Amino acid sequence: MASLRDIRRRIASVQNTRKITKAMEMVAAAKLRRSQQRIEALRPYAGDMIEMMTDLATYSEEALNFALMKERPEVRRVAVVAVTGDRGLAGAFNANVVRKALEIERGLREDGGVETRIVAVGRKGIGTLRFRGCLIEKSWQGLSDRPDYSDAQHIAKYLIDQYVAGEIDRVRLVYNHFTSAIEQTLFDDVVLPVPREAVTDAERASGPVTYLYEPSAHSILESLLPAYVEIAVYRALLESSASEQGARMTAMRNASDAAEEMVDSLTLALNRARQAAITQEILEVVAGAEALS
Amino acid sequence: MAEQRPLHVEIVTPDGEVYSDDVGMVVLPGVDGELGVLPRHQPLVTLLAVGETRIRDLDGTWEYIATGIGYAQVLFDKVLVVCDHGELAGVIDVHRAEEAVRRARERLVERGDPGAQAEADYFRAEQALKRAENRLQVAGRRS
Numbered sequence: 001m002a003s004l005r006d007i008r009r010r011i012a013s014v015q016n017t018r019k020i021t022k023a024m025e026m027v028a029a030a031k032l033r034r035s036q037q038r039i040e041a042l043r044p045y046a047g048d049m050i051e052m053m054t055d056l057a058t059y060s061e062e063a064l065n066f067a068l069m070k071e072r073p074e075v076r077r078v079a080v081v082a083v084t085g086d087r088g089l090a091g092a093f094n095a096n097v098v099r100k101a102l103e104i105e106r107g108l109r110e111d112g113g114v115e116t117r118i119v120a121v122g123r124k125g126i127g128t129l130r131f132r133g134c135l136i137e138k139s140w141q142g143l144s145d146r147p148d149y150s151d152a153q154h155i156a157k158y159l160i161d162q163y164v165a166g167e168i169d170r171v172r173l174v175y176n177h178f179t180s181a182i183e184q185t186l187f188d189d190v191v192l193p194v195p196r197e198a199v200t201d202a203e204r205a206s207g208p209v210t211y212l213y214e215p216s217a218h219s220i221l222e223s224l225l226p227a228y229v230e231i232a233v234y235r236a237l238l239e240s241s242a243s244e245q246g247a248r249m250t251a252m253r254n255a256s257d258a259a260e261e262m263v264d265s266l267t268l269a270l271n272r273a274r275q276a277a278i279t280q281e282i283l284e285v286v287a288g289a290e291a292l293s
Numbered sequence: 294m295a296e297q298r299p300l301h302v303e304i305v306t307p308d309g310e311v312y313s314d315d316v317g318m319v320v321l322p323g324v325d326g327e328l329g330v331l332p333r334h335q336p337l338v339t340l341l342a343v344g345e346t347r348i349r350d351l352d353g354t355w356e357y358i359a360t361g362i363g364y365a366q367v368l369f370d371k372v373l374v375v376c377d378h379g380e381l382a383g384v385i386d387v388h389r390a391e392e393a394v395r396r397a398r399e400r401l402v403e404r405g406d407p408g409a410q411a412e413a414d415y416f417r418a419e420q421a422l423k424r425a426e427n428r429l430q431v432a433g434r435r436s
Contacts, residue, residue: 040309041307041308042307044305044309045305045306045307045309045310045375047305048303048305048373048375049305051373052338055368056338059336059368060336060338209336209368210335210336211335211336211337212335212336212337212338213337213339214323214325214328214337214338214339214340215324215325219340220338220339223340224338224364227364
């Protein structure tokens with residue numbers, strides 16, 4: 001059995017760890033509140049923006065003349081944007097994104113030799129993907145704590161440039177969607193080309209839709225398309241940021257609970273060992289006294 | 294009108310949803326002038342200027358909303374307005390708007406040396422002035 005001193009040392013160490021995990025839990029909870037507000041404010045805007053683009057891609061003939069709207073006949077290279085956090089200690093938060101990205105990569109490769117270009121956002125994703133031997137085309141880090149709109153603009157510009165240049169034929173965003181503080185759902189959205197809605201036969205029967213453009217289709221789409229990509233990326237960054245805090249809070253709460261349990265069982269072991277030592281001592285004293293008499 | 298078909302209007306900004314309801318009519322501030330939209334309107338996409346969005350409810354009362362630059366789409370009796378800011382006439386803070394007008398005017402007067410930075414500042418001040426004046430005007434609609 002471990003000595004009393006060893007057990008005491010263990011208890012002190014676990015208690016120290018618990019202090020740290022408890023503090024991290026509280027920090028994550030505070031940051032979560034802020035991130036949650038930001039994403040919840042943005043959701044209706046992003047949702048309507050994406051709905052508008054999807055409608056245009058589905059019903060507008062003029063829109064299809066734009067490079068970003070056209071479905072390419074042959075998809076040879078797909079960009080997968082993996083959005084992770086800059087820090088670990090958030091449960092499976094980062095690992096899930098990395099696993100999904102690698103899954104997509106393998107699926108595309110086996111499915112007909114489609115090449116994947118990995119774009120990594122977040123220090124953790126960059127590190128793990130590089131470790132797994134992935135070639136990372138482009139990466140961003142240092143923005144998971146408080147993503148700025150300008151961060152999204154940079155990423156969107158890169159993606160659009162690559163797409164227009166024909167370097168990539170499709171863009172997919174892999175990120176954690178913030179469902180609640182304790183639940184994150186992994187999303188895999190196609191951003192480019194602008195996804196089209198599946199039109200039902202009844203809707204198609206009503207005839208083609210002719211849009212009016214004010215002032216012109218060209219000037220609207222020219223500014224609307226980049227804005228759409230920026231918003232799609234920005235939303236993913238904010239969803240991911242809120243999810244990260246939620247995941248960390250849960251992971252740290254679990255760690256704190258586990259530490260507490262461990263302290264309890266160690267205290268029990270300590271008391272048992274102490275009692276055993278006392279009993280032992282009494283037995284020795286009694287045996288000594290008996291031997292003398 | 295045998296049966297009034299409603300028009301669904303959603304106005305959203307990056308700071309949240311401003312308006313979402315079934316209405317009778319909406320007038321949008323397009324870049325080339327105002328656009329009135331009734332139910333069964335032809336599909337339309339437009340750029341919006343800073344201005345006043347007017348909505349007539351199903352019961353005939355008007356509501357006024359100060360909206361910023363953005364886009365609007367009309368499709369299948371649904372109007373999506375996506376713009377950079379939007380405030381209902383009733384919630385506009387007149388003092389803040391007046392203050393913003395004053396600040397923007399000051400900045401326009403003290404235009405710095407010619408250069409890219411000064412140009413950008415001037416442009417920003419102009420935009421801020423436009424937004425603030427628009428808010429004041431829309432706030433004036435309050436009865």
